[in-house]
Amino acid sequence: MEIISEPINDRFYNLVSDSKSRIRLCAPYVKEEIVNNIYAGKKSNVKVDFSSNFSIPNFYKRSSDIEAFKTITEQKDKVFNCQTLHAKIYIFDDKYSIITSSNLTPSGFERNLEYGVFINDIRLANKTVIDFKAICDNEKTGRIDDKKVIDIENILKSIPTYRDKELESYNQNTEVDSILDIDTNLIKANLNNWKKITFEVIEFIHQAEFSLSDIYGHEDIFSEKFPNNNTIKDSIRRNLQELRDLGLIKFLGNGKYKKLWINK
Structure with missing residues (x-):
């Protein structure tokens, strides 16, 4: 060594x-x-x-x-x-x-x-x-x-180019990690029905961190939008995983998640 x-x-x-x-x-x-x-x-x-x-x-x-x-x-x-x-x-x-x-x-x-x-x-x-x-x-x-890479590319293309606090072009060699502060309608325009509804339900929850049970608490919204789906909870979990792999939410473990955007 x-x-x-x-x-x-x-x-x-x-x-x-x-x-x-x-x-x-x-x-x-x-x-x-x-x-x-x-x-x-x-x-x-x-x-x-x-x-x-x-x-x-x-x-x-x-x-x-x-x-x-x-x-x-x-x-x-x-x-x-x-x-x-x-x-x-x-x-x-x-x-x-x-x-x-x-x-x-x-x-x-x-x-x-x-x-x-x-x-x-x-x-x-x-x-x-x-x-x-x-x-x-x-x-x-x-x-x-x-496919997920292309979906992320499409989201990034639809939102404004990032500029720092001095409104100068961002230094592309700088490493940062923070919460996204943009119009979320630009994100939702690139999500399919299930992911879009899941994203909107997460928006209803005002705190940054939320739980799977918080999402299940809005199960009626999913049932109304998808009346022929008999596995709503399975579909919710799957779409939370999809939003995670698109980099829009973070899975914290033990049924806990964190938004990676700021509610306007």
């Missing part, structure tokens, strides 16, 4: 180019530039699994790039959405691992003061593989496909 106190840029891309079968990458923030470099540098047969944190505010304020995940899903590689993710773990051929404070961003790779460890011990590296798989297989973790 080796302590890493210098930027990981060169080490990371060397490991990418040397990998022979699989790369596993776990980071809450992912930028398009890094993903493009990974695909340009890796061998064509090498598969890449990504675990990240999908949040419309993150994509809107460009701490993560939805374009990065469009590239990944177009390559038919796996993407997992873990909204409580803060870990940064990069695994190469299940033999070498980097555990670091660096996100998959240019600032994390080259500019920030970051710190971590490089593991070339097969036993310890295998433990990071087990932990990575546990994150991906967790019931709180969603699977992102190309």
